[in-house]
Amino acid sequence: MGRAPCCDKANVKKGPWSPEEDAKLKSHIEKNGTGGNWIALPQKIGLKRCGKSCRLRWLNYLRPNIKHGGFSEEEEKIICSLFISIGSRWSIIAAQLPGRTDNDIKNYWNTRLKKKLLGKQRKEQQARRGSSLKQEMKRGGGNSMVPDNNNQNPYQPELPVLAPIPYSNQEPRFNDHASIRKLLIKLEGRFSEVDLPIHQGRSTLQFTNDISATEQIYQAVNMPGTSPIDTLNDNGNQFAQAQSYFDGAELNALQGQGSFPAELEEIVYNNPQGVNGLEFLCGDDMVDNIIGTSSTSGGSNVWGEMRTLVYPPVLLASNYEGMQQGTLQECAFEELRYPHANLASVHGKISSNI
DNA sequence: AATCGAGCCAACCGCGTCCGG
């Protein structure tokens, strides 16, 4: 037996919204708010629509300050960076782009960015293949070294099949999930719906809409006795409390999602050296470093290297000095003390790094 | 001018999670 439908499907209109419906919904919400109950709302205002449909229409279209189309290069970079870090968690990504909806970003990724990225990969791959083939021909080398492209999926080249490297908390350089969390906190992420520590319960630290997560953490750290984090522990200094909160947090929501999204899998597989073509995210130097690392380790760790690769760029960019001087942990947590490094500056620094 | 296919985007659907009774 399936789940009960959220509304009476027979008496509900589907499909595109008319201007009249839009006007009704918009004026009602602007005057009265949603009333905290989307399901009841359409009936209340005489709309033959499902509550979910009303909610979607409001969030994606009618809500004030919504931007449609015309994604800037800056926004593209943010989307790509975050997609690589956290995957298709569009609502979190959308939270970093004011005026953008998760639906918009999702559509933009699926229709354009993905192709753009993969297109670039394939071009470069073809170029590489061409040049390596020429080299082999020049050397008059044996055919055994030349891949048989006739019998290959163009997207699954001569790479051995790599299994994703399972997350290991002995990873000396980065704790993947903690890094993601810290990255997102740094990026003004709102974590109201994800990965709060189970032992604290969701309601203990729920970020609100009108104040950013980072700001609240900042307040928690700097204004003892005024924030939810204070309730975690009355002893010790607040900074340490907040730090242990994040370091010790349950990471269920991200755990198990550590593998790359399929598109990026393809990028990695497409690339004998694993990371070429992502320079725009991290800079050539780092790519070179990774290539060096993975080749010395027999190329078996491309995946792991990629996973570590994708986090540092923003950290590096946002706190380059800290990164040079100390550990990632120190660097990342530095952001809690100085939370005002915003996306613009972060990505500005990325750009200038490229 | 008609047809076809690709691209795009709004909207739908189903599932997981939250939360109040």
Place this chain on the structure above:
DNA sequence: CCCGGACGCGGTTGGCTCGAT
């Protein structure tokens, strides 16, 4: 603690537009 309603999210679909043939 359990249950059911509501919410929020991500994947998918359907239909419109536009360019190529």
